[in-house]
Amino acid sequence: MSTDNPLITQLRSIVGPTNVLNEGDLSAWELDWRKRERGHALAVVRPASTAEVASVVKACAAAGVSIVPQGGNTGMVVGSTPDASGTQVVLSLTRMNQVRALDGANLTITVDAGCVLQAIQEVCEQAGFLFPLSLASEGSCTIGGNLGTNAGGTQVVRYGNTRELCLGLEVVTPQGEIWDGLTGLRKDNTGYDLRHLMIGSEGTLGVITGATMKLYPLPKAQLTAFAAVPSLDAAVQLLGLAHQHLSAGLTGFEVMGQFALSLVTKHFAQIKVPFQNTDFPYCVVLENSDQESEAHARERFEHLLEVAMEQGCVVDAVVAESITQARALWHIRESIPLAQAQEGLNIKHDISIAVSRIPEFVRQTDALLQAAYPGARLVNYGHLGDGNLHYNVQAPEGGDAEAFLRDDEKGVNGIVYGMVDQYKGSISAEHGIGSLKRDKLVQHKSPVALDMMRAIKRALDPHNLMNPGRMLSIK
Secondary structure (H helix, E strand, C coil): CCCCHHHHHHHHHHHHHHHHCCCCHHHHHHCCCCCCCCCCCCCCCCCHHHHHHHHHHHHHHHCCCEEEEECCCCCCCCCCCCCCCCCCCCEEEECCCCEEECCCCCCCEEEEECCEEHHHHHHHHCCCCCCCCCCCCCCCCCCCHHHHHHHCCCCCCHHCCCCHHHHEEEEECCCCCCCEEEECCCCCCCCCCCCHHHCCCCCCCCEEEEEEEEECCCEEEEEEEEEEEHHHHHHHHHHHHHHHHHHHHEECCCEEEEHHHHHHHHHCCCCCCCCCCCCCCCEEEEEEEEEHHHHHHHHHHHHHHHHHHHHHHCCEEECCCCHHHHHHHHHHHHHHHHHHHHCCCECCEEEECCHHHHHHHHHHHHHHHHHHHHCCEEEECCCCCCCEEEEEEECCCCCCCCHHHHHHHHHHHHHHHHHHHCCCCCCCCCCCCCCCCCCHHHHHEEEEHHHHHHHHHHHHCCCCCCCCCCCCCCC
């Protein structure tokens, strides 16, 4: 790219020459996390402050150049990588990684948008607090990206999505103005809640530069169990018992099909998976957090499992005896996406259904897929506690995975999303829309809702310069 481009020159004057990248290997910013699409950026710009972000946005707006905000680039729906035009500026916020304040009395932490999630967790833990957002990509994803996509994770059953953990935002508007909403207030009824408008907007309405997030006291004990269940119906029954016996202590409830677990065993032989080579079709990992003591937590946990076995919804179970064992059990669940990737390309779904209806949805959809694509393998796992399944479809054993993805993705998606509609669910539970599901959103979202969303987009970003082509098609 020519260095005499006036916009490039202006951007270098704002953030420094070394923080405007337009030559060499830019794949870290131009290639999406799943390696499905590679874009081409005019430049990658790395500001170090909110003021620099505002100046960059103003410069791009004046030049009519669109911006793609990016955090850790760990998204699953091609929502934070540039298109192939070579005309978009990638705005990488990873240099904005400071903790601004931790207010123990208010139970809040205020951070830059580029803070890595795991770093926030560690700072909070060292101070004696829990920041409960937990994702498989937490070592590289950033809180700004988590907010932009309203990320979920493994503790939504207790603490909610990222939206529920946010009390305030700082945002740079498409015009380059700074909205400071970092109040940390839990009550503020003074008009439209702009915070919630920005959360989940995937960078299409502005650039999140800072956030004030909720904290919780560290639990006195956390116990993890791995249970074999005879059916998905039994897993739902177990979830109900867990709510009844553990109440707010239930902080994680994940379900895993045996085929998903078999992929972990196949590709990561060092990981020991309980209850393999059995007739149990599903396993559950569940977590109990307790504010009293480990003895109290263990007593409640073991009583829950005893009742569940008496009622027949648990066939066998193991309870971790140490933090190391607990991490090993969670590592099994977290290794499923990696094992599936090792097995080959697959058709991914991030869907949500009312918990009570998930067993019947799976039975019916499994049957439809097997009838249409004999031998297709179903990698079914996810956050049963909040109704979110990663209901993925792998090519038949020995089949051409690349050809299966190329030739059959549309048909498979038609079956799965058609059933999601029938069960009044959502085609995107926690990953967002990006560009990958943009056209599907039109098919599965209410026309009235889409019109309202487009009206908001046009009002806040009339020139369509903020992450255009993502989430919505603006004519």
